[in-house]
Amino acid sequence: xAEPASPRDTxxxxxxxxxxxxxxxxxxxxxxxxxxxxxxxxxVQIALKFSEAPLAxxxxxxxxxxxxxxxxxxxIGGKKGRLIALTSCSIEMVGVLVVGTLSIGDKAAFxxxxxxSDFGSGYGYVPLVLPMIGLFWLWKNRA
Amino acid sequence: xxxxxxxxxxxxxxxxxFRPKTNTTAPISTLCRVNGPLSVATIVVALVLxxxxxxxxxxxxxxxxxxxxxxxxxxVLVAVLVLVAxxxxxxxxxxxxxxxxxxxxxTTIAFAPTGFVLARMEPTRWGSLILGVACLxxxxxxxxxxxxxxxxxxx
Numbered sequence: 001x002a003e004p005a006s007p008r009d010t011x012x013x014x015x016x017x018x019x020x021x022x023x024x025x026x027x028x029x030x031x032x033x034x035x036x037x038x039x040x041x042x043x044v045q046i047a048l049k050f051s052e053a054p055l056a057x058x059x060x061x062x063x064x065x066x067x068x069x070x071x072x073x074x075x076i077g078g079k080k081g082r083l084i085a086l087t088s089c090s091i092e093m094v095g096v097l098v099v100g101t102l103s104i105g106d107k108a109a110f111x112x113x114x115x116x117s118d119f120g121s122g123y124g125y126v127p128l129v130l131p132m133i134g135l136f137w138l139w140k141n142r143a
Numbered sequence: 144x145x146x147x148x149x150x151x152x153x154x155x156x157x158x159x160x161f162r163p164k165t166n167t168t169a170p171i172s173t174l175c176r177v178n179g180p181l182s183v184a185t186i187v188v189a190l191v192l193x194x195x196x197x198x199x200x201x202x203x204x205x206x207x208x209x210x211x212x213x214x215x216x217x218x219v220l221v222a223v224l225v226l227v228a229x230x231x232x233x234x235x236x237x238x239x240x241x242x243x244x245x246x247x248x249x250t251t252i253a254f255a256p257t258g259f260v261l262a263r264m265e266p267t268r269w270g271s272l273i274l275g276v277a278c279l280x281x282x283x284x285x286x287x288x289x290x291x292x293x294x295x296x297x298x
Contacts, residue, residue: 025265029273032257033280040246048242 019077019085019141027137030130031071037123038064038115059099060114063127066091070134082138089134096120096127176231177288181224186282188217193278200271206262214262214274218255221281225252228288236295244291251284 020028042060050057066088073085100119113122120127192213199210206214225248238244258277262270 021265022267022269023272025261026269026272026276029258029261029276032261033276036250040243040250044242044246 017141019081019138020074024074024137024141027134028071028074030126031067031074031134034115034123034127034130035064035067035071038067041115056114056117059095059116063092063095063115066095074134082141085134086138089131089138092127093131093135096131100128177224177228177285177292179227181220181227182285182289185217185220185224186285188220189278189281189285192217193275196271196275196278200268200275203268204271205266205268206270206274210271210274211259211262214255214259214277217278217281218259221255222252224285228292238292239294240291244288247284247288247291251281251288254281254284 018024038060042057042064045053045057045060070085070088070092073081073083073088075081076084096116096119099114099116103114103117115123115127119125195213196206196210199206228248232241232244254277258274262273262277264270265273
């Protein structure tokens with residue numbers, strides 16, 4: 001939108017702006033949602049019925065840890081935050097692709113859902129799109 | 144929204160119960176009280192606000208005082224919904240997946256305030272988008288609550 005530039009116009013985003021501000025804060029919001037969603041799911045699964053599908057539940061826990069790490073990385077920003085966010089977004093991208101493919105190919109190994117099953121279809125495919133947006137954002141804000 | 148059809152059909156053996164359960168057959172209408180007019184109102188208000196916030200974001204407007212106030216009102220509505228649901232937990236029927244249900248209740252009640260705080264920190268169009276995303280997610284949470292609540296003990 002080519003609106004008359006307001007003092008808060010986002011086009012004037014300084015190059016040294018914090019990673020977790022502007023569009024980054026929206027990303028941060030979505031990551032918080034997924035950190036909570038995946039974390040709570042993994043917690044319930046592992047605490048109450050771990051023996052039913054250990055592999056799926058461990059993957060749930062891994063996914064949760066990655067989302068939490070990405071959230072923290074985006075929130076603290078700076079060199080360290082970028083590195084954390086970059087690492088976790090990459091793991092996420094690989095994770096959702098590998099688990100998505102495996103869960104479709106080998107149903108028996110994944111009797112229960114994880115956030116990454118079927119490329120995140122249970123979560124509106126957001127888990128598939130989110131790391132792409134995350135990596136794009138990190139690339140756009142490279143120092 | 145996460146679907147787990149097999150989980151709904153067969154409540155997990157051993158279940159998330161911390162006490163011996165009696166086979167209460169609860170009428171569907173109670174549903175731990177998350178399927179009443181209150182949740183319909185919450186969902187409708189959230190969706191209407193979501194559209195509004197997304198338009199605001201598209202027009203490059205930061206969240207106005209009104210926008211933040213509206214989010215606060217939605218938060219209150221959600222809080223009432225959750226409190227009623229919590230009261231319902233001590234009132235006869237419980238969803239067979241009480242642990243998950245409680246988890247969702249905690250997430251749901253914390254949701255609007257989190258969106259509010261993040262949007263306050265971001266007085267740009269992106270703040271409006273944060274409110275929009277929050278308002279799009281809330282109906283999903285409420286629907287999930289209804290889904291989980293519809294599987295009652297022994298029902």
